[in-house]
Amino acid sequence: MTTQKPQSQAMAFLVSALKKNKKAAYGDIKAAADKKKLKLYPIMFGRAQALLGIVKSAKRGTGKTARTTAAKKAGRPTNSSSKSGQVRALLGTGMSAAEIAKKVGCTVGLVYNVKSTRGGGAKRGPGRPRKNATASVDGIDGILAAVKNSERERTGLRSALERIQTVVASALG
Numbered sequence: 149m150t151t152q153k154p155q156s157q158a159m160a161f162l163v164s165a166l167k168k169n170k171k172a173a174y175g176d177i178k179a180a181a182d183k184k185k186l187k188l189y190p191i192m193f194g195r196a197q198a199l200l201g202i203v204k205s206a207k208r209g210t211g212k213t214a215r216t217t218a219a220k221k222a223g224r225p226t227n228s229s230s231k232s233g234q235v236r237a238l239l240g241t242g243m244s245a246a247e248i249a250k251k252v253g254c255t256v257g258l259v260y261n262v263k264s265t266r267g268g269g270a271k272r273g274p275g276r277p278r279k280n281a282t283a284s285v286d287g288i289d290g291i292l293a294a295v296k297n298s299e300r301e302r303t304g305l306r307s308a309l310e311r312i313q314t315v316v317a318s319a320l321g
Contacts, residue, residue, distance in 0.1 A: 157186060158181060158186040158187055158188055158192065159192055159195075159196065161177075161180075161181055161184065161186055161188075162177060162181070162188060162192055162193060162196045163196050163199065163200065165177045165180065166196050166197065166200055166202065167200065170200070170202050174188075174190060174193045177193065231252050231253070231254045231258065232258070232262050234252045235248055235252055235254065235258065235259050235262045235263075236262055236266060238251065238252065239259075239262070239263055239266070245259040245260060245263070
């Protein structure tokens with residue numbers, strides 16, 4: 149590792165103390181720093197040790213977390229012997245979900261689940277858009293138009309309910 153210039157007085161104190169005694173304990177150095185009214189944290193101790201080459205440190209972005217993240221992004225290996233693997237193989241053939249389920253011996257739900265979780269397709273949206281998404285409320289005219297529209301919808305629905313009521317009454321009576 150190349151030695152870098154410490155950023156703060158506390159880090160400079162820590163580096164100089166570790167240069168004097170590479171086996172010094174964090175508690176001893178912290179006590180000395182407290183006397184000089186310097187704020188030390190355990191992470192600084194570890195960084196100073198790595199800076200001086202006392203402990204080995206991996207290059208940033210190559211540690212355990214980065215490796216597991218990369219493994220997740222790589223995707224799951226295809227296992228053609230499992231039911232899910234068989235479903236994945238048959239999805240590209242153009243068969244319907246029911247046909248695939250019958251051939252593999254699984255439920256149609258599993259076929260849809262595998263289909264939704266496999267990559268490559270267009271990302272699904274958040275859901276159904278609002279009914280009034282296009283209605284704009286620009287001032288009083290917009291509000292008035294929205295009220296008239298909802299009143300028109302209400303009368304249409306009321307007349308449909310009345311027709312339903314008469315059909316049900318005639319069927320029962």
